[in-house]
Each structure stands twice: as C-alpha cells, then as structure tokens.
Amino acid sequence: MDACSPNFVIQEANQDPLHKTIFKEPLAFEDGFIIPPTGPGLGIELDQDVVKSHFVT
Numbered sequence: 001m002d003a004c005s006p007n008f009v010i011q012e013a014n015q016d017p018l019h020k021t022i023f024k025e026p027l028a029f030e031d032g033f034i035i036p037p038t039g040p041g042l043g044i045e046l047d048q049d050v051v052k053s054h055f056v057t
Contacts, residue, residue, distance in 0.1 A: 022051065023046060
C-alpha cells in the first residue's frame with residue numbers, strides 16, 4: 001500500500017545510514033513514491049554482513 005501513497009516518505013520511511021546500507025539494493029523513491037522492488041519474494045535482499053554487525057549479544 002505504501003508503494004501507492006504519495007506521502008509514504010513522510011509516514012515512515014527511514015533514510016538513516018543503517019537503512020541505506022542494510023539492503024543490497026536500497027529502496028528507491030521518485031516524486032514521493034517508492035519504486036517497488038523487482039526481486040523475488042518481497043523484492044529486497046538484506047546485506048547479511050551489515051545485519052550481523054548490528055547483532056547484540
């Protein structure tokens with residue numbers, strides 16, 4: 001639904017350094033809309049090295 005909402009970025013999009021690096025291909029925005037990812041499943045792939053670097057033990 002957020003992919004179709006022009007105010008999605010205002011609602012809840014995080015653009016801090018973690019969110020820009022945690023995905024192998026960061027989410028793209030155009031004219032206030034998110035460009036839907038085209039990969040399999042949800043269309044996103046996490047960078048496992050970035051995820052592991054943020055584990056808390």
